Amino acid sequence: MNNLLDPAILFFGVGVLAGTVKSNLEIPPAISRFLSLYLLMALGLKGGFALSHSGLTASVGTSLGAAVLLAICIPWAGYWMLKRFVSGFDAAAVAATYGSVSAVTFVTAVQYLENQQIAYGGHMAAAMALMESPAIIMAVVFANALRQKAATGVVTVGGGVAALGGPAGKPTVSVGKILHESFTDGAQLLLLGAMVVGLITGDSGKQAMQPFSGDLFKGMLAFFLLDMGLMAARNLPQVKDKSPVLIAYAVLGPVVHASAALGLSWLLALPAGDGALLMVLAASASYIAVPAVLRFALPEANPSLYFGLSLGVTFPLNILVGIPIYVSLAHAVLV
Template sequence: MQNLIDPAILFFIFGVLAGTVKSNLEIPPAISRFLSLYLLMALGLKGGFALSQSGLTANVGISLAAAVGLAIVIPLIGYTILRRFVSGFDAAAVAATYGSVSAVTFVTAVQFLENQDIAYGGHMAAAMALMESPAIILAVVFANSLRQKAAKGAVASVDGTPAPKNGVSVGKILHESFTDGAQLLLLGAMAIGMITGDEGKSAMQPFSVDLFKGMLAFFLLDMGLMAARNLPQVKGKSPVLVAYAIVGPMVHATMALGLAFLLNLSAGDGALLMVLAASASYIAVPAVLRYALPEANPSLYFGLSLGITFPLNIVFGIPIYVAVAQGVLM
């Protein structure tokens, strides 16, 4: 319950309530975009400063490898299960959404750990960046496979040439994933933090530390408004999909906990790995899927992730994952 009296979480809940009563309160898109970039930059700097002290150790490599492994396994499992209940394209889109990560959920979890004085590795910010792309690539592979099967079954055109295949290039998706502005800002800030070390940390203290809590609260207010306005999209959806949006993250977090236990990760790193595995993307993946998988229904994957999973993780999931990680990994 301590999480519920945190100002940032209360602003999120306030945003949900304001959106539910259809208030005209809103954060201009440009300001919302700035807040998002600020949080990523501050998070990258924090991670870089921490890495400048700890260095790139074997444990860091193991944690990053575990994160990438989860980012591949989770969408594969999700697609296999969901294809039994929805179309292949919708299954690929939802699996990609839940196989990727939410930066805001991760940032909120980092703040929660700091409030509880629980140590964590700065490299976990890099883990977040690495976990964003594999699910998108897999979704494109799934979609291209479905299109090829459809093309083979299509009737040939009048002149006898095969029907065209409207696949999306995996190379193009890779390029856009790794050159995305938010991704580059996070990794660039981390590199700058590593290079500048303690001197950079002191210089950036007013920006990356003192302002962080307030900026996070403001951004979570906006996220609360968005969550409330996207919740109606979930109405009428299959109970199986709604159950997946609730139970799936818990299963994914359990997978991450088991992996953290086997790899002997710290409680802080294990908790963040659980948060990453349990989160679902509502910005990067939907933006790519709109043109990479136009056959999928955006209200399905966007509504589930932002309307159900994101609020549950922010309000209840993070403190539960941290408590479980402390009990199992310490």
């Protein structure tokens, strides 16, 4: 309940309400882009300042390794499960979306931990960056394999045979090109660059940047969540006619992913704050970076499917109820 009374979350609710009643309230795209870059820069600085105190320890390496493992296992499992119900390309796209991460969900979780005075490692921002790309790469590999099979005729989907929805012999997409785009993406470079700046400057940098990365953070997050509420409400109609299996995946998949992250955190004896953020990352779904890449890399997939599910269903659930539940479970199991 305390999470719902947070001003940032309440502004998300205002955005959802405005979008639902078809208000003309709108955040200009340029302002929305600026807000997202600000949040990533501020988050990177916070992570860098925290790392300047803790240093690159074995615990940091363990957390980052766990993040990469989840980033590989979640999209792999999602693809092999979903392709029993939808085309291979749609399965790859949805699995990539849910195998990657949402920076806004992560930033909201960080703010929630700070409100609850729960300590967390600054290196978890690096974990978020590491978890973004593996799912995209795997989706491209799956799609290329499907195209190769399509070139020979048909491909098995579930228990039967189905067309792939794309022309046979369609050129494959270079994994190298996707790798380059993933690791040179401006938002990701800004996040990692800000972490390096915070790590180098330490306490003096933290004091100098406090008005920017500290005092303004809460208000900027509230403004951005207002925009996200508008987007979520306006994309929810896209999922009304989708398969119940996909709706169930959008609701229950994040719970399963977060549970896997909790179990891994317990096995590795991660601190409660780090485990909570790992759960949030595992449970989140990308609605910015991955859809942008998939439109180019997997044109055969239906954008309204993976974008609508992630932004219209999973994102609101995580913001409104998921984050406090994940944090509570992590605090109960890992403390």
